[in-house]
Amino acid sequence: MRLKWQVAVASAALTVVSGCTVAVGGTASPVPGQGPVVTAIDACTLLDESQLDALGYEANGRSVKENKDRLQTPMCLWNTKDDVEPRALLNVGYTTDLDFNEYIAGAVPKSEPQQIAGFSWTQYPSILSDDCVFYAILxxxxxxxxxxxxxxxxTSCELAKKVIPQVAAHLPGGQDAPPITPAGPAKAEPGGPLLSxxxxxxxKPDQVAQLKNISPTGKKDTSSTVENASYCLWDDTDGDDGQKAFEVWLGPSTPVGQWPGAKGVTPTETVDVxxxxxxxxxxxxxxxxxxGATLAVTDTSSVQVVSGFIGDDAKTCDLVKQGLPLVTANLPG
Structure with missing residues (x-):
């Protein structure tokens, strides 16, 4: 499979996103004796600033020009804003002068076509394991x-499907863009039973003693990444491998779905305590x-328990599951 643009995407993902080029107004005219002038496409114009803001991406994208020798379409790349989770790289491409079958080089679709915003969009495989890409033949x-x-x-596919109708509105024959639910919830004020x-x-000390290879004394700290959150860490005592430290996090203004690592991710299991x-x-x-395990205390506050295991994947969640009844018994209210 020869999806060459994805190599460029992988390289671009390692760079800092810079501003888009400016689209030049007016109509290009052919030179006498030559064919028609092909106007260069700036893919950064396929999303406007208000759309990007509502989707949670930085306003300035990195514009990449077409390169037919490498089968690379014009494209634009945007990073998510600093306060938006999950972090993501958005890439939008558009061409009017490249054969799709040559470009896709025999790749087999990963999904049935989906009708979105006036076009048929089909997911194709990518050389990047976490990359979800949909194409529309125009x-x-x-x-x-x-x-x-x-x-x-x-999660990448969910985010891509949210962007597609906004991009389609800027394509010839596309439908009007629907309203966007802004990315990221409004900040909640700290409060409720976890505040103090x-x-x-x-x-409790006798409960800690039930957790194998965990230090009897916890260390309290405040989070540098989750506003108003604090945590206590009981370190592991079995060296670099094996059991990881046991952590309890309290978020008096963190809704249960907003912990880093859990945003936009569906729990694989529900543990009833x-x-x-x-x-x-x-x-x-x-x-x-x-x-990790998370529990809503109120609509705007929650608890998180985190641990793990190095060297045996089957034991990754063992200590977390063992600790949940102990932590639950000590929750306020």
Whole structure:
């Protein structure tokens, strides 16, 4: 399979996104004796600033010109804004002068065509494992694509489908763009029963003793990444491999679905502890050795328990599951 543009995407993902080129107004005129002038496409014009803001991406994208020798369409790349999770790289491409069959080089579709915003969009495979890319064939030598990478593949596809109608509105024959639910929830004010709780009180000394290879004394700290959140860490005692530290996080202004590593991700399992429904996340944040569990306390506050295991994937969530009843018993209210 020869999806050459994806090599360019992989390289572009390692660079800092810079501003788009400016589209030049007016109509290009042919030179006498020559063929018609082909106007260069700036793919950064396929999303406007208000759309990007509502979708959660930075306003300035990196414009990449067409390169027919490499079968590379004009494209534009945007990074998510600093306060939006999950972090993602958005890539939009559009060409009016490239044969799709030559470009796709025999790749087999991953999905049935989906009718979105007036066009038929089909998912094709990518050389990037976390990249979800949909194509729409617009004409004999015209097609567009929308791709999102960096989150887990299922999440990337959800994000790509959210972008497609916005891009389609800028394509010839596309339908008007629907309203966008802004990315990221409004910030909640800290409050509720977790506001004045010390996270280290979430395990009593006799409870800590039940957790194998965990230090008896927890260390409290505040989060540098989750606003108003604090946590207590009981370190592991079995060296670099094996059991990871046990952590309890309290988020007095963090809705349950907004913890890093859990945003946009569906729990693989629900653990019921006395009627309290914990969502379990093996491989939390894409880390194979880390497991997390989250529990809503109110609509705008929640608790997170994190641990893991290095050297045996079957044990990744064992300590988290063992600790959930202990933590639940100490929750306020």
């Amino acid at each position: 004409g004999d030598k015209s097609f567009a694509y929308v791709s999102v990478s960096e989150p887990p593949l299922a 709780v010390d996270p280290c009180t979430m395990l 006395g009627g309290k429904k914990w969502g379990l996340f093996p491989n939390m944040g894409g880390l194979r050795v880390t497991c």
